Amino acid sequence: MITLYRAHLLWSDSPTGLREVKDGGLLVADDGVIIARGVFDELAVLHSSAVIRDLRPHWILPGLIDLHVHLPQYESVAMDGLELLPWLEAYIFPAEARFADAAVAQRAARRFFGDLLSLGTTTAVVYSTIHQEATDLAFQEAESCGIRAAIGKVMMDRNAPESLREDTETSLKQSEELIQRWHGKAHGRLSYALAPRFAPMCSPELMRGVGQLSEKHEAYIQTHLSENVEELAWVQNLFPDCANYADVYRRHGMLNRRTLLGHGIHLDDSERAMILDAGASIVHCPSSNAFLQSGVMPLRRWLEEGLSIGLGTDVAGGPSLSMWDEMAMACTVSKLRFALLGEANATVNPAEAFHLATLGAAKALSQSHRIGSLEGGMDADFIVVDPRRTDPAERLEDAADRVLSRLIYRADPRMVKATFVRGNQCFVQAS
Ligand SMILES: [Zn+2]
Incomplete structure (x- = not known):
C-alpha cells in the first residue's frame, strides 16, 4: 500500500536553506521509504491508487536527531547546583548503578524511548550503563517501539566507583557481543555506538580496543571531550605524553569518521x-553546557572552520x-556570545539550528542518504506538528521561518501530533 500524506512540508537542505511546499504531498511506500515529495495535486494525479491521509492544517517536518543522550540518567534530570565531576558522583553514578536490576532498566528504557518519540525525536544516539543486560534491554525496547537508535554500553575500567568499574577485557568482550547482536539490525534502524565514557575513566588498553572494534565492525x-575545566586538568595529569x-583519543585510535564527540x-x-x-x-550540547556551568561552545566559529556538528540534549546534564x-538553547547561547563576549557574527538562527538537528546530524552519522530530510529514496522518518499550539491565540501562521521560530522557542508538548520512523507511526498524540 502506498500512502500520500497531505500537509505543509518544511525541511532543510543546507545550513541556511529552509525549504517548503505549502500544499505538499509526501508519498511513502509500504516498506517505509519515501517515493516522492512535491505538490499534493500533482502527486495525487500521478499516483491515483495511493491512500490519501490529509493532515492539514498540520505540518510535516523531518524527524529530529539527538546525537547525545544518556538513557539511565533520564530519571535524574534537573538536579541543579553542581559542576560535572561532583554531579556525576552525587546523582549520576548512583542512578546508573541501579541499572544492574533488569526490571529497572527495562521500565526506564520504555519510558525514555516513548518520551523521545512524543517530542518528535526519531533518531537518538544513546549511552546506556556499563551493564550488558541493561543495554540489551534498551535495544529490545528501541526495536519494539520503532525508534531509530545507536546505543552503547558505557565502558569504564578505572577511576570509576567500585559498583560501575569493569575490567578491560570484559568491557570489550561484552561490547563486541552487543555489536554482533544489534549493529545494523531492524533494517539498519538500530546500530551500535561504543561508549567509552571519557578519557579519565578509560585505560589506554580500553581505548585502543574501542578503536579496533569500531574499525572492525564499522x-x-x-x-565526551573537553567539557569542564577541572576535567581538562585531570586528563592532562593522566596523559602527560x-x-x-x-590527542588522547587520536593516539589511541578513537578518532574516525564514525566518532561523535560530546561537548568540545x-x-x-x-x-x-x-x-x-x-x-x-x-555534538554541541548547549543546555548541558549551561546547566553544569561548563561553558559556551563557539558554535559559529567551529561551523565556519568546517567541523561536522550536530546537537545533543545530553540528558541529564541537560x-x-x-x-x-x-535548538532554542543553541540559538540563545550564540546570542550571548555576541552580546556578552562581543564575538562578531556569533549568532545562529532557528533555520541553522534546525539544520543541525536534522540533515546536519544525519551527515555526522554518515546517514544523510537515508535520514534528516524528506527526499525521495530516504526512509520516511517524519513528524506531524500543529503550529497553532505555539501561538497564544492559536492562529495559523503560514510563513515557514516564523513557524519554525515559534516551534523552537515556544515548543509545546501538544504540538507534536504524530511521529513516524521508516513509515511506521510510532507515536500519536491522544486527542
Ligand atoms: Zn553526556
Whole structure:
C-alpha cells in the first residue's frame, strides 16, 4: 500500500536553506521509504491508487536527531547546583548503578524511548550503563517501539566507583557481543555506538580496543571531550605524553569518521584540526553546557572552520529531553556570545539550528542518504506538528521561518501530533 500524506512540508537542505511546499504531498511506500515529495495535486494525479491521509492544517517536518543522550540518567534530570565531576558522583553514578536490576532498566528504557518519540525525536544516539543486560534491554525496547537508535554500553575500567568499574577485557568482550547482536539490525534502524565514557575513566588498553572494534565492525564511537575545566586538568595529569585532550583519543585510535564527540567546548586549534582531519563530529550540547556551568561552545566559529556538528540534549546534564529546547538553547547561547563576549557574527538562527538537528546530524552519522530530510529514496522518518499550539491565540501562521521560530522557542508538548520512523507511526498524540 502506498500512502500520500497531505500537509505543509518544511525541511532543510543546507545550513541556511529552509525549504517548503505549502500544499505538499509526501508519498511513502509500504516498506517505509519515501517515493516522492512535491505538490499534493500533482502527486495525487500521478499516483491515483495511493491512500490519501490529509493532515492539514498540520505540518510535516523531518524527524529530529539527538546525537547525545544518556538513557539511565533520564530519571535524574534537573538536579541543579553542581559542576560535572561532583554531579556525576552525587546523582549520576548512583542512578546508573541501579541499572544492574533488569526490571529497572527495562521500565526506564520504555519510558525514555516513548518520551523521545512524543517530542518528535526519531533518531537518538544513546549511552546506556556499563551493564550488558541493561543495554540489551534498551535495544529490545528501541526495536519494539520503532525508534531509530545507536546505543552503547558505557565502558569504564578505572577511576570509576567500585559498583560501575569493569575490567578491560570484559568491557570489550561484552561490547563486541552487543555489536554482533544489534549493529545494523531492524533494517539498519538500530546500530551500535561504543561508549567509552571519557578519557579519565578509560585505560589506554580500553581505548585502543574501542578503536579496533569500531574499525572492525564499522560501529560508531560516542564519548565526551573537553567539557569542564577541572576535567581538562585531570586528563592532562593522566596523559602527560599527549599534546591535549583530543590527542588522547587520536593516539589511541578513537578518532574516525564514525566518532561523535560530546561537548568540545574548550578545544584549541590543534585539537580542532585533528578532529577535522579524522572526519569526526562534535555534538554541541548547549543546555548541558549551561546547566553544569561548563561553558559556551563557539558554535559559529567551529561551523565556519568546517567541523561536522550536530546537537545533543545530553540528558541529564541537560534538563530537557526535547530537541526543540536544545535548538532554542543553541540559538540563545550564540546570542550571548555576541552580546556578552562581543564575538562578531556569533549568532545562529532557528533555520541553522534546525539544520543541525536534522540533515546536519544525519551527515555526522554518515546517514544523510537515508535520514534528516524528506527526499525521495530516504526512509520516511517524519513528524506531524500543529503550529497553532505555539501561538497564544492559536492562529495559523503560514510563513515557514516564523513557524519554525515559534516551534523552537515556544515548543509545546501538544504540538507534536504524530511521529513516524521508516513509515511506521510510532507515536500519536491522544486527542
Ligand atoms: Zn553526556
